[in-house]
Amino acid sequence: MVLVHMIVNEETKKLASDKKHDLLLSGLIPNVDKCIWEPVQEMEWLGVNINMRENS
Numbered sequence: 001m002v003l004v005h006m007i008v009n010e011e012t013k014k015l016a017s018d019k020k021h022d023l024l025l026s027g028l029i030p031n032v033d034k035c036i037w038e039p040v041q042e043m044e045w046l047g048v049n050i051n052m053r054e055n056s
Helices: 001-024
Strands: 042-045 050-051
Touching: none
Parallel strands: none
Antiparallel strands: 042 050
16 A cells, blocks of 8 residues: 555656646746645645545
């Protein structure tokens, strides 16, 4: 199970890196204070708590 988690985590990091690269190539400059480029399972967005561990 840990190996699967590590593989999925590496894949999501690669996808996030690719998206960041695409944005930069298109001329958009992401706000470094607001962007989260590392995959997370819990975060707050516009005052809403998002928890993917509990699907809420």
